[in-house]
Amino acid sequence: MRRVVQFAAVLSLAASAVMAGTVIDAVKVKSLKGLKCGTKLIKKNAKFYKVEVYPQTTLHMNDKKANEINKNAKGKVIEVAALTDGKQIAILMRWPDKSKDIFSGYKSDIYPDGYAVQFASDASDPQKLPYIGMGSDGRPVAIYLRKAYDIVYEPNGYGDVAHQVNPHNTNYFGKELKKFEKEVKKEGLKTYQRAFVSEGFRSMTEIKDNSINYRTDMHYVNKKGMWGGMVVRPLDDEYAKPVKGEYAIAVAVWDGKELQRDGLKRLSSWLAVRLPGASNKALEKVVTEKVTGDVANGKKQFEANCASCHNNRDFHNAPLYMAPDLSNIGGQATAAYIKESILNPNAVVVPGYNRNAHPNFSWYSVDKKGHRTSTMPPFNFLDEKTINDIVAYLQTQKAEVEK
Numbered sequence: 001m002r003r004v005v006q007f008a009a010v011l012s013l014a015a016s017a018v019m020a021g022t023v024i025d026a027v028k029v030k031s032l033k034g035l036k037c038g039t040k041l042i043k044k045n046a047k048f049y050k051v052e053v054y055p056q057t058t059l060h061m062n063d064k065k066a067n068e069i070n071k072n073a074k075g076k077v078i079e080v081a082a083l084t085d086g087k088q089i090a091i092l093m094r095w096p097d098k099s100k101d102i103f104s105g106y107k108s109d110i111y112p113d114g115y116a117v118q119f120a121s122d123a124s125d126p127q128k129l130p131y132i133g134m135g136s137d138g139r140p141v142a143i144y145l146r147k148a149y150d151i152v153y154e155p156n157g158y159g160d161v162a163h164q165v166n167p168h169n170t171n172y173f174g175k176e177l178k179k180f181e182k183e184v185k186k187e188g189l190k191t192y193q194r195a196f197v198s199e200g201f202r203s204m205t206e207i208k209d210n211s212i213n214y215r216t217d218m219h220y221v222n223k224k225g226m227w228g229g230m231v232v233r234p235l236d237d238e239y240a241k242p243v244k245g246e247y248a249i250a251v252a253v254w255d256g257k258e259l260q261r262d263g264l265k266r267l268s269s270w271l272a273v274r275l276p277g278a279s280n281k282a283l284e285k286v287v288t289e290k291v292t293g294d295v296a297n298g299k300k301q302f303e304a305n306c307a308s309c310h311n312n313r314d315f316h317n318a319p320l321y322m323a324p325d326l327s328n329i330g331g332q333a334t335a336a337y338i339k340e341s342i343l344n345p346n347a348v349v350v351p352g353y354n355r356n357a358h359p360n361f362s363w364y365s366v367d368k369k370g371h372r373t374s375t376m377p378p379f380n381f382l383d384e385k386t387i388n389d390i391v392a393y394l395q396t397q398k399a400e401v402e403k
């Protein structure tokens with residue numbers, strides 16, 4: 001009997017090691033100057049951690065086909081690493097994607113692949129991290145976005161890019177072709193990279209002045225069918241700083257082939273990135289917390305209290321768009337966030353209300369000062385065990401992961 005018990009204990013330990021969220025150790029290197037995807041410095045030093053990303057099913061777009069693909073999309077395992085030279089932090093990502101989708105000026109029906117890294121601007125209270133989907137009122141995030149764009153060069157500035165970027169258009173360029181190609185290389189390479197401060201899906205502000213200092217690079221490895229991407233930014237700036245040497249970050253990837261764009265993407269949960277020698281146990285605990293509870297009872301309680309508004313993998317009877325679909329909440333939200341959502345819906349009011357996609361139900365009301373109040377009632381009358389069981393149940397709500 002004793003042996004059986006021991007065996008069970010070992011098993012559950014192993015399970016929690018796999019299930020837990022991720023703490024990523026940033027590796028110290030001499031310099032991040034000129035860092036690009038695929039360089040030796042990365043191969044030699046980067047320590048990649050497996051991170052699961054799940055389709056964001058909370059929001060719906062005005063594109064039936066895209067919504068349908070998204071609904072059935074699986075999760076992916078991607079890899080994330082961090083490097084630091086004591087002045088800057090580099091977040092490196094690599095992820096499988098069998099099709100390389102690049103946006104070109106003359107094929108505008110293609111949605112590009114891409115990625116983003118999101119930093120919580122203020123992670124000093126890990127119980128109250130920003131809303132994972134691009135921050136929320138009073139809980140801003142800094143987002144660095146990169147999309148796969150082809151070279152677009154407009155020598156005549158008329159916007160008829162189709163005639164200009166195709167080198168076979170010798171009618172247009174004749175003998176100038178060589179010169180043209182040289183100039184495309186030199187001037188035309190405008191990478192599509194953007195930085196935002198965001199307090200929610202509908203309140204993103206692109207930072208266009210020079211107050212933000214960052215760079216990105218992205219590279220496709222044909223042989224492996226994989227993208228690599230990176231973001232390098234200062235260790236500390238007005239947009240995000242480490243707390244006790246750690247950042248809360250989240251990563252997202254877009255697959256153009258699956259018509260993903262804007263809010264349709266695969267997104268991780270909050271991850272902790274730890275600078276060398278640092279320790280922020282409170283943050284690590286929040287990002288790795290796996291609630292143990294009575295999942296079967298949680299499901300029953302969910303059906304009784306929540307399923308009239310929320311659909312998820314088990315329940316589909318709520319009117320469409322009545323409330324966020326929770327089918328992937330377990331892959332994206334921390335236990336602390338789910339608990340807060342139940343006890344105090346107004347703490348984070350999901351800002352993704354799309355009038356066109358959700359014509360009949362408002363997720364919140366807005367007062368004269370622009371303050372949002374959730375239409376979800378607080379469930380603070382439920383006892384602690386019931387809430388715990390619901391959280392444990394919701395942590396199981398996530399798509400199967402692609403093998």
Ligand code: HEC
Binds near residue numbers: 324348363364
């Ligand atoms: C009357 C309808 C209604 C009921 C009942 C309801 N909710 Fe909600 N819920 C909403 C709406 C609307 C939102 C979006 C606005 C917001 O964030 O508060 C929401 C948001 C949430 C979120 C955040 C979703 C996200 O994408 O981040 C969670 C988690 C949640 N609810 C869980 C629950 C649980 C668990 C229950 C049952 C104990 C429940 N809800 C009961 C309407 C409801």
